[in-house]
Amino acid sequence: MKIVFDFGGVVFRWQPASLLARVWPHRVGTLEQGARLAAQFFQNYGGDWGQFDQGLIGADEVAQRISARMGWPLDEVEAVVRAVPDELTALPATVALIRELRAAGHSLHFLSNMPEPYADHLSATYPLTEWFESGLFSGRVKQSKPGAEIYALAERHFDARPSELLFIDDHPVNVEAALARDWQSFLFTDAADARRELLSRRLLP
Helix, strand or coil: CEEEECCECCCECCCHHHHHHHHCCCCCCCHHHHHHHHHHHHHHHCHHHHHHHCCCCCHHHHHHHHHHHHCCCHHHHHHHHHHHHHHCCECHHHHHHHHHHHHCCCEEEEEECCCHHHHHHHHHHCCHHHHCCEEEEHHHHCCCCCCHHHHHHHHHHCCCCHHHEEEEECCHHHHHHHHHCCCEEEECCCHHHHHHHHHHCCCCC
16 A cells, blocks of 8 residues: 655645734634635636746746736735745654655655645755655646546656555545545544544554
8 A cells, every 4th residue: 555645734734824814913813714715816726826836827827817817916925925935844743654654664655735845945945755755746747636647746746556546635626536436535623633534444464
């Protein structure tokens, strides 16, 4: 079994409502407000941000598009785009789970929707090659989840049949897309729950 991790919200912190609250305290007074603005800013990872995720546009262009679309000042939008790398800090409990799985002899990989500048940041900041045998970033391969193309590419890249892959992601639509390709998959809520799921599948001693 090859175990495939999503990154944002699974291996690395990704809480867009609190991110906006930190960067835009003048606009965001509550996390509820932050969540509403995040839905507009990131467009549920479609639209402008989805193109950024896929490496089809760069950081400057996505900021300009969001500013024009929402009427927010360009410098404020740019501040959010610049702040994302600081938001993406490793989650210690997930890192511990990764180390436990590697110690148990499993082959670990990643499949992440991640714009190329942030992929470069994570690659330079964290020991990804120590944690994972290989992985795919959407910004580098110009495809993104939940599109079938990136799952097919992952099967080839990980040299595995669909049934040999177990995918862990925090977005239901991405889990559903993996299951539709005959991958095994489950929804991530936190590392403790994921560990219980892995134990139930007899993937941990």
